[in-house]
Amino acid sequence: MLRISKLADYSTVVMSYLAREPDKMHNARDIMEHTHIALPTISKILKILAKSGLLRSHRGINGGYTLVIPPDQISVAQILAAMEGNVALTECSGQHSHCSIEPICHIRSNWRSISHVVQESLKKITLADMLRS
Amino acid sequence: MLRISKLADYSTVVMSYLAREPDKMHNARDIMEHTHIALPTISKILKILAKSGLLRSHRGINGGYTLVIPPDQISVAQILAAMEGNVALTECSGQHSHCSIEPICHIRSNWRSISHVVQESLKKITLADMLRS
DNA sequence: TAAATCAGGACCGCTATAGTACTAATTATA
DNA sequence: TATAATTAGTACTATAGCGGTCCTGATTTA
Numbered sequence: 001m002l003r004i005s006k007l008a009d010y011s012t013v014v015m016s017y018l019a020r021e022p023d024k025m026h027n028a029r030d031i032m033e034h035t036h037i038a039l040p041t042i043s044k045i046l047k048i049l050a051k052s053g054l055l056r057s058h059r060g061i062n063g064g065y066t067l068v069i070p071p072d073q074i075s076v077a078q079i080l081a082a083m084e085g086n087v088a089l090t091e092c093s094g095q096h097s098h099c100s101i102e103p104i105c106h107i108r109s110n111w112r113s114i115s116h117v118v119q120e121s122l123k124k125i126t127l128a129d130m131l132r133s
Numbered sequence: 134m135l136r137i138s139k140l141a142d143y144s145t146v147v148m149s150y151l152a153r154e155p156d157k158m159h160n161a162r163d164i165m166e167h168t169h170i171a172l173p174t175i176s177k178i179l180k181i182l183a184k185s186g187l188l189r190s191h192r193g194i195n196g197g198y199t200l201v202i203p204p205d206q207i208s209v210a211q212i213l214a215a216m217e218g219n220v221a222l223t224e225c226s227g228q229h230s231h232c233s234i235e236p237i238c239h240i241r242s243n244w245r246s247i248s249h250v251v252q253e254s255l256k257k258i259t260l261a262d263m264l265r266s
Numbered sequence: 267t268a269a270a271t272c273a274g275g276a277c278c279g280c281t282a283t284a285g286t287a288c289t290a291a292t293t294a295t296a
Numbered sequence: 297t298a299t300a301a302t303t304a305g306t307a308c309t310a311t312a313g314c315g316g317t318c319c320t321g322a323t324t325t326a
Contacts, residue, residue, distance in 0.1 A: 002213065002220045002251070004135055006315065009223045009232075009244075016240050027271065036234045040317050047273065060324025063271045076247065080135065087135045090142045101169045107149050107263050111142075114209065114258060118135070121250050130240045139284065160302065173286055180304065193293025196302045273322070281314085291304070296297100 008083040010037050011045045012130065015054070015079055019071035019127045027064035045083075052082035072128035077119055079127075087119040141216040143170050144178045145263065148187070148212055152204035152260045160197035178216075185215035205261035210252055212260075220252040 013035050018026055028046060032039045046065050050057045054074065055065045067074070080087065088094035092108050093115040102108065146168050151159055161179060165172045179198050182188045187207065188198045200207070213220065221227035225241050226248040235241065 002135065002137055002217070002222065003224075004222050005313090006224065012244075013234065013238060013240060029271095036237055038316070041315075043272080044316080050272085057272060058324080059270090059272045059322075061270045061326065063324070065272090084135070089135065089137050091136075091139065101146065104169055105146060106266060107146060109266050110258075110263050111145075114255070117254050118251055121254065122247070125243075125247060130243050133239060133242050138282090162302095171285070174284075176303080177285080183303085190303060191293080192291075192301090192303045193295095194299095194301045195294065196292085198303090267326100269324100269326090271322100271324080273320100275319090275321105277318080278316090279314105280316100282312095284311085285309090287308080288306090289304100290306105291302100293302080294300090296299085 002089070004080060005084055007041070007045060007048075008080055010035075010041060011049060011083050012076065012079055013037065014042060014045055015049070015067075015074070015127055016130045018055070018065065018067050019074075019131055022067050022071055025058060025062070025064040025066050030064070049079075049082055054078065054082055070128075071131065072126050074127045075123045076125045076127075076130070077122035080122065087115055087122065089115045089118065135222070137213060138217055140174070140178060140181075141213055143168075143174060144182060144216050145209065145212055146170065147175060147178055148182070148200075148207070148260055149263045151188070151198065151200050152207075152264055155200050155204055158191060158195070158197040158199050163197070182212075182215055187211065187215055203261075204264065205259050207260045208256045209258045209260075209263070210255035213255065220248055220255065222248045222251065 014031055017031060017034055028039060028043045031042050046055065049055045050065060054068060056068050057065050090111045091097055091099045092102055093112050147164055150164060150167055161172060161176045164175050179188065183190045183198060187201060189201050190198050210220065223244045224230055224232045225235055226245050
């Protein structure tokens with residue numbers, strides 16, 4: 001259905017919550033209470049986002065996560081890329097393509113450019129935009 | 134990864150092939166020889182597309198499928214919709230949403246409009262466009 | 267030193283998807 | 297009218313991906 005994964009979906013919810021107080025540190029439990037996403041799921045998302053560089057983590061008592069970049073400079077495309085790689089609507093638009101009909105496929109380049117168009121529109125939407133409903 | 138399904142992907146390949154000779158009838162075997170997609174898969178795709186009204190079928194000897202609408206009036210969005218329903222990037226953007234955090238989710242309307250943007254750009258691309266590489 | 271918190275995996279069960287197969291219905295043609 | 301070609305419809309299976317959980321170890325603060 002041209003869906004993003006649930007984990008990626010939740011990650012935008014988490015990032016939006018963090019973006020409301022960009023400088024404050026939030027731990028997983030705090031995020032759970034405000035988003036109602038299950039704790040292990042949140043924890044998993046936070047780790048991925050931290051690893052990709054969108055969040056900075058702090059261990060220990062009073063630890064948690066903060067945004068590394070201001071909300072108006074983080075795009076939805078960046079968040080999706082962190083969670084599930086670059087936008088590629090078809091197999092052949094991605095990095096390591098293994099489509100068997102690729103050698104004789106006439107519309108491959110078209111799908112590449114369609115993916116590009118979609119990606120560009122997702123780049124234009126920032127976390128700051130997501131705060132405005 | 135924001136992927137369309139393989140079946141949907143293949144369906145655009147099949148439709149593109151048919152669009153090259155919009156008035157001619159093609160059977161499944163013929164399409165297989167020109168696209169190298171497995172025959173049962175092609176057959177499955179053709180049935181779905183016919184049921185959705187994009188193709189007209191003809192049984193019996195010399196039977197096959199033809200396009201119902203001229204290629205410049207069929208959009209990629211239409212083909213995707215036929216194969217897997219309307220574009221809805223998130224659960225909550227679709228028809229029958231069951232997301233548990235929906236009641237308190239602050240970014241739902243944003244995702245709806247993002248889905249809308251993507252859908253609009255897919256509507257603008259026609260089968261005729263896909264023939265031009 | 268103890269408690270809180272993140273890091274990094276391993277793991278499981280469900281669901282969706284891709285792909286296959288079989289039988290019935292329909293049609294053209296010899 | 298018989299036969300062969302073709303689609304219609306449905307059922308089935310196997311696989312992979314995904315969501316979600318849990319455990320152990322490392323780090324930090326009080």
